[in-house]
Amino acid sequence: MSDFEYAPAPESKAIANIKKDYGLYINGKFVASHNKKRFETINPANEEVLAKISLADEVDIDKAVKAARSAYVKVWSKLSGKERAKYLFRIARLLQERSREFAVVETLDNGKPIRETRDIDIPLSAAHFFYHAGWADKLEFAGFGEKPKAHGVVAQIIPWNFPLLMLAWKIAPALATGNTVVLKPAETTPLTALLFAEVCQQADLPPGVVNIITGDGSTGAALVKHPDIDKVAFTGSTEVGKLIARSLAVSNTPVTLELGGKGANIVFEDAPIDQAVEGIINGIFFNQGHVCCAGSRLLLQENIHDEFLNKLQKRMSKIRLGDPLDKNTDIGAINSAAQLAKIHELSSSGQAEGADIWSAPCQIPNKGFWFAPTIFKGVTQAHRIAREEIFGPVLSVLTFRTPQEAIEKANNTPFGLSAGIWTDKGSRILWAGNHLKAGVIWANTFNKFDPASPFGGYKESGWGREGGRHGLGAYLKGAK
Amino acid sequence: MSALNLIDGSETSLRRFLQTLPGVDQIGAQERAAMLGTRSIKTTSKKWAIDMAISMIDLTTLEGADTAGKIRSLCSKALRPDPQDASVPHVGAVCVYNDMVGIARKHLDSIGGQSIPVAAVATAFPSGRASRKVKLQDTKDAISLGATEIDMVIDRGAFLSGQLGEVFDEIRAIKEICSDKAHLKVILETGELVTLDNVRKASYLAMLAGADFIKTSTGKVTPAATAPVVLVMLEAVRDFFELSQIRIGVKPAGGIRTTKDAIKQLVLVKEIAGAEWLNPELFRIGASALLNDLLLQRMKLSTGRYSSANYVTVD
CATH class of the missing domain: 3.40.309.10 (Aldehyde Dehydrogenase; Chain A, domain 2)
Incomplete structure (x- = not known):
């Protein structure tokens, strides 16, 4: 009797509409980087090039931060929580509608199995937007004082292990609490963040509220050092986390760090x-x-x-x-x-x-x-x-x-x-x-995640919490 | 019965043995079963799985309204599930009430189905509520009429009230009657045992008492063969093999109606117990409606089109 070998059951690549090259997403538009420098993102499962990505430098970062500042001052800070929530709900629904596309692109760019992107990464990302949409108009009842206030412009740097999910962990609470964002995805996994930029356009999110700049470590370092950043959120290695903490100690900019572990x-x-x-x-x-x-x-x-x-x-x-x-x-x-x-x-x-x-x-x-x-x-x-x-x-x-x-x-x-x-x-x-x-x-379980549950570490695993009511505090002035 | 050297046959040693079994975390078992339910079985592996599932079916009728005519048509279907396609394998066995065994055996023999065993439900199926004397006689009758497989029910009342020795002795008594004349399948009726800890305990109890197969359900109680229950039973036979070098079979029954359900069962077998269990000697599926769905899916695979239900026989 032959063995019950599973025949290949691949998810179709056809749904992934990956462009040949991508610009930076600044002020609601995809724009070329100032120095025209590019790098490639590849599929780690076969080393094929997926797309050419722009490498942002200080000039691009300054443009993105200015766009975020202007959007904060002119539009986002003037909207009520209820109005902000509408955008978050819209983004959440769009993520669900395009979930198959996101799952395939994430798997291509990251190398993780489609079962995980399909069943975990993408649904959880949408869940984070839904969850935080619910908080946007209830912040004054969250225990952070009567009129909790956003920081302003937030710089966010995310890792390559859960590209879209980490973006959701960062952007959803930032927008819900009324901040605007400049986010840098990891060098090796920028595609779902750029796809997310398209979702922001589709959701009619006001230009400048979310800016996505791509690049390498130097881009991240420059973003953190920009003088007009009000708060920094980083997920990545303890080594880089320490560098960020050191560079921000001078300006006393609030920072949350979600770093390594040895569970x-x-x-x-x-x-x-x-x-x-x-x-x-x-x-x-x-x-x-x-x-x-x-x-x-x-x-x-x-x-x-x-x-x-x-x-x-x-x-x-x-x-x-x-x-x-x-x-x-x-x-x-x-x-x-x-x-x-x-x-x-x-x-x-x-x-x-x-x-x-x-x-x-x-x-x-x-x-x-x-x-x-x-x-x-x-x-x-x-x-x-x-x-x-x-x-x-x-x-x-x-x-x-x-x-x-x-x-x-x-x-x-x-x-x-x-x-x-x-x-x-x-x-x-x-x-x-x-x-x-x-x-x-x-x-009696492991690796269970929920937007309502705060996440973060002791000791060298990081500062602050993300998710839940605790996570909101990191994006509000004076709240700890 | 070398498995018996794990215990000395006394209730004390049985209890002691069952207490050493690790617990089952229900949430964890459900999650694992659900994850395996997402396996995507396509093309060649689907074709293989459909034929394997057909050959594993205990084609069953257990109705008060069963008649000789009904049994005969069931037997014909068991031998030639698709009259137009000789490449379809015959099923694993037919499963009927005790008084229908003779009719089934005779008809199978007369149509060339000598190799298909007749299984009889016994021991006051489905409730098991009768005296020991009646249960033994029930089994003897079935075997004398030609049953070579006995599907007995355990005394759930005794199990739930802690009289484990009672349950154990009864299985052993039935096993003695079966001896080398009939294979013994022990029905745990997991829908009445409720917890997965009980399922694991009852599985071991039955295996220690000499079961050749452990079977989930009578089909008369819901829930029946749920994926977590089958998972725990497959873990039990896998681990029991490590202890005793004896491979015990598993038979889910009740609620498996579609090809998808059946393939999910085969995935559980492959990934929990291992490929050694993927044959009708060690895995059976108790079902009736399932067969026609398997036949329809089989036609779909060969023709590329779905046929209407009128292209398979209603028996």
Whole structure:
């Protein structure tokens, strides 16, 4: 009897209307960059060029900030919350209407599987606009004083791991609270932000309220330094976050930072094992592990170590790596050659330091950037792979003997973004939740996101919260 | 029955064993099942899955209004699901009430369907509310009339009131009657057990007592073969194999009506238990209306067009 192999089931590329080249979106129009410099964005799954993107410099940034300032002064700050909400609702609906198109473009540009863009990235992005649209006319009841006031012009810099979703996390609360925006998407994933610019046009959003400027690290650095920025919001690496904090310390500009993590997923002996295995898989292999809150450290109670790893490895062998547009793909391409090199470097360090590597048997495609789901057994707190963020599909397995030791090890990191607790014992969940130093703690689940739930980190994982009522505060003057 | 060396047969050892099973997180199980429900099965794999699903069907009629005529037409359909297309495989078995077994066996034999087994529901199906004596006799009757598969129900009342030894002993007694004459499928009636923890516990209990198959439902109670329930049962047979080196079959029954439903079941089998379970020896689907939908989808795949329901037989 033949095996039940899944035939290819690719989502059609035809719906993705990607232009050959894109300008900068400033003051409601796509315009050429001042220095005419361009860079290419590629599909990391096959290294084909998708489009040419403009590289913005100081002159372009100044233009964008001026457009945002003028839109703030003349239009946006004069609109009532109710009127602003109408635009946000409109954007949310347009995202839903064009969700398939967005999902395909996101998958092409980022390399993540279509199942995730279709079921998570795009619906959640729309949900963020719906949620914040609801807040726009209720800000005076949100506990930030009688007449909470917007900052003005906000500079936002987002990463490449969830391009549209991070845009939504940034733009939705900024607009709801009455700010105008200059946003820079990541160098390797600018396409859905540019598609979003089209949505802004379609929604008749007043020109200048949202400006999208594309570029590399130098563009981001210049944007943050612009003197007429009232607030900065950044999601990305801790390294760049520190640079931003340093450069803004001079002007005392308010800033929120959502940075790296090295989340501990703690599995106690009484955990629902099969669901915990699923949770660990989801925690580290969701989005190729390109997740700041990934559960990249598995802390396993020593007495279930062998049984659990046996199950985990069997489950990992069933992960389907391949064409991100195939609806049955579980794990797609690594976003860039640079990121792949970083994963390789840290993974080699794990081997050099004596940890025991195991990778799922996957067929790696010839072209593009790929890394098979991998675990390291026998990792200790002293290994680099237990301390540094790998930002890839690599799990470090550590053990503990008692609940106290689990907490101690989980907290023994410069980061503090997320943690997971797996146990059937309710009291243990509450106890561990009280002792873990992490911004988001999941119990018997992992990587669950909702616009109503604040997200952010302790320690080097960042400043401030995004989402929920807490997230609104970051975009209002004087509110913390 | 080497599985029995996991326990010594006493209620104490059974309890102790069942207590070592990890819990099932309901939300997690539902999510996993829902995710696997998004698998997109197209072209060649769909064709393979449709034929496999047909060969796994326990074509069933369990009505008070069943007659000899009804049973005969069911048997004809079981052997030749599509009279115009000989390439369609026959189904896995026909499943009927005890008093219809003889009629089914005789008719199958007379039309060339010797290789199709007759399954009988037994032990006071569907409620299981009868004395032990009646249940044993029920099973003996079915086997003497030619049933080579017995679909028994567990005593849910005993299970829910904690009399696990009672449930266990009853399965063993039925198994003894089946011995090498009939395959034993044990119906858990998961719709009455309600929690997934109970489903896992009852699955192990049945496997330890000697079940050849564990089956979700009678079809008379809803919900029946929901994806999370089948997922937990597939996990149970997978893990039981690790413990005992014995492969137990799984039979979802009730509520699987469309090709899409059936293919989702096969995806669960492949990704949870593994490809070893993807054959009629280890996976059956209890259904009646499902067969015609599979036939219509099969025609669609070969002709590119959907046929009306009049192109498949109503039996």
